[in-house]
Every structure is written in C-alpha cells, then in structure tokens.
Amino acid sequence: MDDGKGKPDHINTVTVVGGGTAGWLAACRIAAEARRMGREIRLCLVESDRVPPIGVGEGTWPTMRNTLAKIGVSETDFVRECDATFKQGARFTGWADGSPGDSYYHPLNPPAGATRIDLARFWPGEGGGASFAGWIDFQAALCDAGLAPKAITSAEYQGQANYAYHLDAGKFAAFLKEHATSRLGVEHIVGDVADAVLDDSGDIGHLTLSDGRSVSGDLFIDCTGFAALLIGKVYAVPFRSCRDILFADRAIAMQVPYAQENAPIASQTISTATGAGWIWDIGLWARRGVGHVYSSAHCDDERAEKMLRDYIGPAAKDLTSRRIDIDAGYRTRFWQNNCVAVGLSAGFLEPLEASALMLVETSLDAIAERLPQNRQAMRIAARQFNTTFLHHWARIIEFLKLHYGITRRRDTDFWRDNADPASFPDELAERLEFWRHHSPNAQDFTHAREVFGWPSYQYVLNGMGFAADRSSLGDGSPNAAVARGLLEQLDRLRSEALTRLPAHRDLIRAIREHGLQRI
C-alpha cells in the first residue's frame, strides 16, 4: 500500500523549536503518539543554550496524569525527579468580599452525582452551615486536613480523589528532555535559530542556525516562549491583548524553603487576594513557590514586592525575587502554514487557574492525535485548530475574569475596576445574568468540550457568594430523593477518605522511598 511517505508534501519530520517545558512536552507527546500509531516520524528539537527557560507554570490540571501516562513516564519517577506534589484544587482567600474568613475551594473533583443530577440546586446556601465545595464534595475536607488524594497502595495515576500536580518547572523540563532523548528517539540540536527560509507556498522550508547549520522540517512547533520566533517574527501573526479584561500585568516570584523539614505540604494552590492582585502559594517537596500577580496600574513594583514579603513573613528576609512581565493575550492564529505555536509563544495569561500547561497539553493532544499526513490535510487541521483554540482562549479569559468580576470587594481601585461590568466580555455578562436565575449547567455552553465546564462555574459562583435567585430552585422535585441518597453516599466517602488517606507529605515521602506500583 502506498503510504505516501515518499511524496514531497508528506509530513515526515516534525521540528520543535525551543526547549522549555512546552518544547520538551511537545517532543515527547508527538514522538510517543507517532510510535503508538506505528508512524515513522523524525522528531527534532532545536534549543538555544543561551536562552534560559521562562520556568513558569508550577501548577497543572488532572490532564497531566494522562499526558505523562501517554508519553510513557512512571509517576514515581516524575514525583521523585520533579519534586512534584499532589494538587487537589485551589483555595481562594479574600476574593469574595475580603472579610475575615472569606475563603472558598475550587476542588478538582466534580460535584457529587454530576453525571446524574444537578445537586447544586439543593444546596441550602452558606446559611445552611456548609460551604458549597464542602457540601457537594469531600475534597475540600481532604485539603483542610492536609491529606493526600491517594495512598501508597494506589496505582500510578489513580487516586481516591481527582488530582493534578504541583511541580518544579525547571526540573520538569530536564526530566522530559531526558525521557525524549533517551527513550523516544528525539534528536536534540543545540543552536540559535537565525532565520527561517520559506518556500513558495509560504511554508517554512528550513531553519538556519547562527552557526550556519540548516534544520529542515515538514511541521514546526514554535515553543520559543515570549520570543515567538516563528509565529511572531516569521509570520507576524497579530497578538490580541486582553489587558482591558484582565488587568494584572506583572508577577514577582520567590522560592521559599520550608521552616521545618517535616512541615505539612498543602495539596491545593492557595490564592490569596491582595489590594492589587493576588498571591499564589504552591507547596513542592523541598520548597514553596510563592508569587504576587498584580496590576502595575494599581500598584508599583516596590509596593507589590513588599506585599509579597509581608505575606511570606520573616522567611522572606534573605530571599531574592524574580519579576515576570505578563502581556495578557493570545495570537489571533496559532497554526499558520506549517507552524504551530504552543506554550507562551501562543499567548500568556496570569496563572490564576493554572491554564498554561493545560493549554500546552490540549494543543499537543490536538496536534499529536491528528498529526496531518500531508500538507493538504494540514491546511484543514490548521483551520480547525485555530477555531478550537480561539474559543478556548476566549473562554479561559472569561473564566478568569469571573473570579474578579463578581467580587463584592470595593476597597481598592483594582477591585472596583474589576467589578465594572464594562470590563466584562459580552458572553460572560450574558451568562452571569442567566445564572442569577439558574444553576450553571452543561447546556449553558456551546462547545461540548469546554476547558472550564459547568462544575468549575458552580464552584466559583457559589464559592464567591454570587447572588442567585434561590427561591425558584425548589427541592420538591423527584430528584430530591436522589439528592438525599447522593449526600448520604458523600458522607460515607468523606468519612472513609478522612480515615484512610495519608498526610500529603507522608505520601510523597513514601513514594520517594518505595515508589508506586503501576497497577
């Protein structure tokens, strides 16, 4: 059978440009998928040794479990080598009204009974004595108790509760690099891209490195970070800013050692609102990653750093900080000709819901699992990819804006400006109006595969105390009995999980010492 490999327009070589997390993940994912499909693909990664990786993105989504499994790495090795810990969601403190005790969870578990009924309709509200996340799922209780989402007897990538990871981004890139080159046959080329030579169709024919070498490819993955060497500099694809919606444009990051060796490790990202943004606090095995995301229009750098140091306390005294500029927005096309932008070259948003690595993974799923056979198919894949990911970026921005827009804080200009409906995307404003009368539902979204589905909206809206007309949400329906059964089952699950699951640090220690089994 003619597989077309000899034809000039066949996609035989994929060249990844850039060697950070996105680049090495791209190389691993495409190489592993091609191998699984029995497709012979030459995969090269070109990396400059003079450009340090950005190293952002210490939080992941549960999708990372699938990604790691698909590229064939052991969860044990990943935990050991990337200083990874388990993430069960995020706790937002001070976002709703800024009062003492203002805190809610956005856990990774879906609401109980999510595939059967909308249990949220039966939530009695905060007045009933339980937070929404605590009432409708057991994961918030695990986080509060400092427990892990799984036990040492759990198989790799499986848990009693849904989970993602917190990881050391620098170590993760090195881990992926080793895996790609030693196990997946990825060719590693060290050099600086000086030029891209286009053919008559406008496709990139080959890259020229600064030392004169040439690197060919049929498909190029631009993972060059903010430099956007191909999608930005070669193709000049416009950048769509969303600074009018999301005001944060700076971050200051610090690495904070634990006060004691056995200090508990939080298994949730702690996101604490400040007067001009918010502070992330992520617990890794050997240190915490802490940073302040803020709007420079509302707070100068010096004050922002002081707020961060005040949050950390005395431990911040001798620590150095690192500033990152956030030019919030995304490309108007991600796949242009034979070049796809993945990672920061495609766009960048503040890390409020850890969407950066998720977008890399989702992009790579779309590329690797539908790797075009030839350039004709590539044009179609590109158009579909662009449509899908323009939607994803817009919806992520909406979801991030939701956290700010429905705040009741009015204590600073930052929060007053954020709550101004004029800064809301139209679709978000319309949905919010609808949600004043209805609980968020899968039917509220036009795409079947939303990156943030209705459970996420329920957690944030109810966690933030969004004013909804609960009088219309009667509990006399036939589903009321189902709801009672689900809540009883949830009580049992919660009790069992609180009894049986280990402390987060204890589990990480056990994994580092003994490893997890594959089954």
Add this chain to the structure above:
Amino acid sequence: MRVRPLDLAAHGDLRFDARKAGALRRIVPLGMAEIVYAAADMPICLAKDEQTGKFDLVGLMGLVEPVSLFAFPEGFQATYMPRAARLSGFRLDGQSVSGLAIDRDDPAFGESGEALFEGQRPAPWLSNIALELKNLIADIERARELAAAYADRAVLRPLRIRLERRGAGEHEVEGLYTFDQDALGALDDKAVLAMHRADQLAPAAVMSASLAQVERLRQLHNARFTPVIESFALQVR
C-alpha cells in the same frame, strides 16, 4: 493490640496453643516456600503492603468476616497452616531477653498449650519461634521479590471477588491482585524463558489455579455464617 516484649510479670502465666493461632486472620502473608502447600487449601493472591505499597503474596483464609475459616474450636483444620498464621502472636524484639514480643490479644495465648515460661526463664522452645520468625521474614522477602518481578512484567491485575449473599445483596472483597492470563500469554519468548529460568512461571501457574479455592472458602463460610454466599464471581480487571 497489646504487643509488648516477652516478660515474666506480664506473661508468666500464659500458654501458647498453636491450634488456635491465626484464628482472627482473614489474610496472611506467605513466604516463597509456602506457595505449593498453601495452594492446597486457600486462594493465593497478591496484596499491597499498607506502608510501602509493594506487593506481598497472601493466602486468603476468609471472605466476609475478619476471621480464618480454617479455624475451628478444636483447632486449625487444613492441609497446611501458613507460618504467618501460626506465628501471628509473636514479633521479633531485640530488646527482650528471648528476642520476642507477644501480642496478648492473639487467640493462641491463653490457658491451654505450652507454657511460655519454665520457672523464671522463657521456655526453650521459644528460641525456635524466634528462628522461625527470622526464616519467615526472609522467605516473605523472597516472595516479595517474586511479586515485584511479576509487577515489572506487567502481568498483574486487580482481582475483585464478588459474593452474592442470600437476602443480603452483594459483598466485594477488594485490595487483591492476581495474574492477567492474557498478559501472561502475550509475553514474548525471551520473557517466558527468562521467567522460567528464574522459577517464576510455575508459581504463577500454581497461584492462578489456587483461585479455585474460593469455592472452598464459600463452603466453609456457609457452614458457619449467615447470610450464606450463594455464588461468587472473580473479576480480573
């Protein structure tokens, strides 16, 4: 559990009755040398250690209740009594004179059987117990290495035993693992030869066949407990 070093003041009046040992054990770890003997009576599966997550070979002596179905008032009735069952009341303890600690709650300790002390001194037979415990631990470690080899070959799968109880619905025995016959069958020739040379294939066959003993456990259960188990299903996922 009241485990403490063997001590005249605490244990001077106690006797050990081996026939009653292990009566409260539903599952016991097995050593490498015990596989063929235990298979004559009970299903041999694998289970994960709660502290390390590593696989142990285990003998299943009960199904629903937390007891051994081989334990009868007149003693243990089976072809073979696993050493971990017989020694379940003892622990190695380097701090005590005899090198042993005692679990006072183990049903083997009481008024019948062999005295733990002769006069002021531990009975001489206890030195054999300490030796047996050491041998058992070493043999369990060999079994653990065997289990790790199976795990590395990816031929293990979770085993769920679903029991249908008369008038009481379904009960599941979970936390067990066994062999995936398809995965074993799919091993390439090199792997099969390597496993044969390492004496790993024969134990796998014995352990797989031993699952037929679940029926024996069902019969023993029904002779002593209600609700009776009407049927069972083994699911290897």
